[in-house]
Amino acid sequence: MSQLRSVPTLDDVARAAGVSTATVSRCLNSPERVVEDTRKRVMSAVEHLGYTPNFGARVMAARRTFTIGAIIPTMENAIFARALQAFQEELHARGYTLLVASSAYQPEIEEEQIRSLVARGADGLLLIGHDRDPAVYDYLKSREIPVLSAWVYLPDTGQPAVGFDNRRSMFALAQQVIDFGHRRIAMISGITKGNDRAAGRVLGLRDALQANGLDPEAMPVIETPYGVENGADALRSLMQADARPTVVMCGNDVLAVGALRGAQDMGLSVPQDVSVTGFDDIELARIVTPQITTVHVPHREMGRKAAIALVDMVEKRSTGDVVELKSTLKIRGSLRDLNG
């Protein structure tokens, strides 16, 4: 018996159209298997009753959700926004829905979010970076849920990924900085614990110092959480030193913008008094004055390719490759050429 004045179910539609629930279900999921005439009748009943399939029930019966989960460290600031947008668009084109959660850069929260997305039936998961408790990967493997990492290229881990080499990218930027005549280099890094992107960027800078006969150990490094204010604070404390750095290289653009503001607040002019560099090339980097020299990351391409790769894994067309994307340098006003 259908309830009075309540949410319509498949059963209600079937009754209204004078067919079985199976036929209604087929109309919705594989219309070509139902004859035109019947289909029309069913669809008009669907329309008329305002029927929407119950997702939970559908998932249970079909054991597929066509949902992909993504967990990013933060939604604030646009770092992941552009890639996620492209990821979503590509998923949509392939008939998948994206569920996004953010971990606030905290491993425990990330694990909770992973479990929650899995419980909700995510067919596949996109994560940022590789650096997490192996138990997480075991759990996902036992559930047979494909995982893809973005934002990293570390082929040795063997984990499927679509990303770029953070270490090599920072090396390239640092080489440019050194070529511009800078020797007193300081760094403001994001928190490196549990963050292989941030860690890789520090390593890349140290590599470059080493390669150019400078002492990596002598470089001042401040680690600080994501945030404009933190960047400003860090810059102030770096500029307190006896031998002020001529350039402050930041682990990401948000810290760099903070550093820029911090310098301006101190009455220092960038790049005359101190140069600043960032990483990621988010929109912000070109909005501030001077514009920030940074490493351009192919956000949209990364998002799109990640979607393609992950869907291939979910649909068992692939077991997951490691794809490398190229980053490029963007030399802008915030970096001074000391030779010039």
Add this chain to the structure above:
Amino acid sequence: MSQLRSVPTLDDVARAAGVSTATVSRCLNSPERVVEDTRKRVMSAVEHLGYTPNFGARVMAARRTFTIGAIIPTMENAIFARALQAFQEELHARGYTLLVASSAYQPEIEEEQIRSLVARGADGLLLIGHDRDPAVYDYLKSREIPVLSAWVYLPDTGQPAVGFDNRRSMFALAQQVIDFGHRRIAMISGITKGNDRAAGRVLGLRDALQANGLDPEAMPVIETPYGVENGADALRSLMQADARPTVVMCGNDVLAVGALRGAQDMGLSVPQDVSVTGFDDIELARIVTPQITTVHVPHREMGRKAAIALVDMVEKRSTGDVVELKSTLKIRGSLRDLNG
């Protein structure tokens, strides 16, 4: 028969602990109804098997999801980020999970997202603004799903909301601008169609002109979609006019930042050659130079109060009130006082 090497179910846990599925379910959902001894046994079985409840099945049986859906116009730029963060935190504290979707400012996409969230069993919905097809509200009402709007205060609609008066806020800012001696005022507005916030802001500015004996119809207004580039373009075309405006008031901070850049690109200095104002007071407004004069919106408070109000509605403690929050002016460097 339990399957070999597969995802554990309630049944597997029950068998492992030597109890019925009902008891396991109770252990998970209302532990106080199970005696300590049994509970321990069950929990260790849960742990051991790595059991995670199947969300879909749970929803079907319990007919509650403890999930709240939110649909915001855009994830890019930080406009909604801070409020959403607070919304999420407060929901979490009350045992709810947030599902976010974005509509790209397109009504059809918003409707699709609403259906999708409803199908997924959202217990309640947060939307931005009131301005949408009444059929949407009918649909939600027939499903008995509480809806709350944020970012607006328009008590006449009778729709539950937590927000501020866009029109009055813009009026206040415009009054200040006029008090500073500006008479040639131009506006860059967001798209007003289907967006009562943007529309309200335009009206507020016109009100202020009227109230001060200026001709509202004479004011140049450019409507343009969200985006820094668009703001810059709009400013350029406004400055092409014979009688250049002394101030360009923007419908939001993103457009204002664009206007600022546009002016700088033209070699104009802000605020000497032209003043710029924004709306929303996102972080960006204080990052650029000069800092942008704007209307401060209590993002976090709005998010938090929206969560409280919506959960009250979901749990039938309220049928939804209309709550007004206060906005405040932030007078900063981008606005010149022509009297001073």
Add this chain to the structure above:
DNA sequence: GAAATCAGTGTAAGCGCTTGCATTTGCATC
């Protein structure tokens, strides 16, 4: 000491959908 009470647990009926298999229908073929 029998009856009443109660906490703790089990039984089993769905929740709304998909899908393998069985059945019916429509139509070309003999």
Add this chain to the structure above:
DNA sequence: GATGCAAATGCAAGCGCTTACACTGATTTC
């Protein structure tokens, strides 16, 4: 007109969980 076959549709068994109700044994009450 009977036969065979494919296409269209119906039947019914679950998917994994919650919860109303039934049951059991211990404790309290008179």
